[in-house]
Amino acid sequence: MRLLLAAPHSGAGKTTVSLALLLALRERGLRVQPFKVGPDYLDPTHLEKASGRRPYNLDGFFLDEKGLLALFRHGARGADLALIEGVMGLFDGKDPRGEVGSTAQVARLLRAPVALVVDARGMAGSIAPLAQGFRDFRPGVRVVGVFANRVGSERHAGILKEALEAVGLPLLGWLPEDPALALPERHLGLVLAGEAAPPLEALRRAFRVDLERVLALAATTPPLPEVPPFLPERRPPRARVAYAWDRAFAFYYPEALELLEALGAELVPFSPLEDEALPKAHALLLGGGYPELFAERLSANVALREAIRRFPGPVVAECGGYMYLARGLWVGEGFFPMVGLVPGEARMAERPVLGYREVEALRDSPVARKGDRLKGHEFHYARLPSSPSPAWRRVGGEEVEGFTDGRVLASFVHLYLPAFRGAAERFLSVAEGAVRGWDPGPGEKGPPPLGGGKEGGAGGP
Incomplete structure (x- = not known):
């Protein structure tokens, strides 16, 4: 069984309704696997809290049809139902028609029924033509019902239900307008679930849902085509990768970490906020996050900054990790020294840079040879001056970005x-x-042995 929650626009309440529905389905005793459409690191943390299962990202720009189906099958193993939260509006994507990178694309590829989440505040009968238009807009995208958010009262819900029935769509459930149900936000989106817990108990009490109808619609899904497994056969450990994992750095795609593990990585988490020394490792991975919120603490951890600066192996840093590797970070009028492995000082701006990226390697780096093309995404408010040794050129344009010296790769992508x-x-x-070229230091007899490191693994401690 599978069901996809979409909306006419961002901010309608997809995550809030997804959390409430996850809780209701789990109370029924079902194992529910959440997914999130698009390159999102924040919403999945809340979905994980409500479901007890690690969410995966489904993105039609990153993956072709076989790859997306393989990832869906991989994530849904052992689940009774897959609940997919969409991104932005149903037909919003990389292109104006929403053919690529949209919720509609994922719904079509997964042959999943779609429930539309509508912000019903200030709305009565108008919900019917709105939902009808989305239902009839594109063949292959099957809108089967509506969840209403920010409903004023039981009477208001009854009006919405009657209006929808007139166009042949059921009101599957609703949430009242209540500030206690809101999810905390900041400049990149929702606050991580680890920082501020979602209001799960309030959602559980407030949600009104026709669960039998939801389950009946979720069961109307045809079988999906057979595709090769998403991950290759697991190899023996061959290199230890230490990756930053704490409140400042937590933006990783779980399927990417699992791929590294399948290819032979032993993943070991460490905290740039708390740890004074690096775990023994052969490579470093510094993901994105919120270094600007923890600039003073990151800067004060001089021992860890020096350990990273002296680390001899390959280093890959993305977005927040790029800012951390810079000479320093400006937050308002305050300047905080950082690692200093890449040139320039990071400054926060008022407007974000965001969007899908296809980039071409301008020179060799730890993840690419010159000329290789990779896909990614940017979403950040920070700026760094142009590097004398940029890593990437944007495909289809002349913009260059990031830094690499062959050993270190740092980029906003x-x-x-x-x-x-x-x-x-x-x-x-x-x-x-x-590992092979290990240069033993004082007291070291060889490279750090594999299989005996700090416990961790894909997705963090």
């Missing part, structure tokens, strides 16, 4: 490694070379 597995393979091969 969050690469999607499963879309170009050669990048993950190269990263581990370079790290494996660090």
Whole structure:
């Protein structure tokens, strides 16, 4: 069984309704696997809290049809029902028609019924033509019902239900307008679930849902085509990768970490906020996050900054990790020294840079050879001056971005490694070379042994 929640526009309440529905389905005793459409690191943290299962990202720009179906099958193993939360509006994507990178594309590829989440505040009968228009807009995208958010009262819900029935669509459930149900936000979107817990108990009490009808609609899904497994057969450990994982750095695609593990990475988490030393490793991975919120603490951890600066193996840093590797970070009028492995100082701007990216490598790096093309996404408010040794040129344009000296790669682009597995393979091969070429220091008899590191693994501790 599977069901996809979409909306006419961003901010309608997809995540809020997804959380409430996850809770209701789990109370029924079902194992529910959440997914999130698009390159989102924030909403999945809340979906995980409500479901107890790690969400996966489904994106039609990153993956072709077989790849997306394979990832869906991989994530849905052992689940009774898959609940997919859409991104933006149903037909919003990379192109104006929403053919690529949209919720509609994922709904069509997964042959999933779609429930439309509508912000019903200030709306009565108008909900009917709105929902009818979305239902009839594109063949292959099957809108089967509506969830109403921010409903004023039981009477208001009754009006919405009657209006929808007139156009042949059921009101599947609703949530009242109540500030206690809101999810906390900041400049990149929702606050991570680990920082501010979603109001699960309030959602559980407030949600009104026709669960039997929801389950009946979710069961109307045809079988999906057979595709090869998403991950290759697991290899023995061949290189240890230490990756930043704490409140400042937590933006990773779980399927990308699982790919690294399948290819032979032993993943070991560490905290740039708390740890004074790096775990023994052959490569470093610094994901995105919110270094600007923890600039003072990151800067004060001089021992860890120095350890990273002296680290001899390959280093890959994305977005927040790029800012952390810079000479320093400006937050307002305050300047905070950072690692200093890449040139320039990061400054926060008022407007974000965001969007899908296809980039071409301008020179060799730990994940690419010159000329390789990779896919990714940007979403950040920080700016860094142009590097004298840029890593990427944007395909179809002249913009260059990031920094690499062959050993260190730092960029604002969050690469999607499963879309170009050669990048993950190269990263581990370079790290494996660090194992073979280990230069023992005082008291060291050889490279750090594999299989005996700090406990961790894909997705963090």
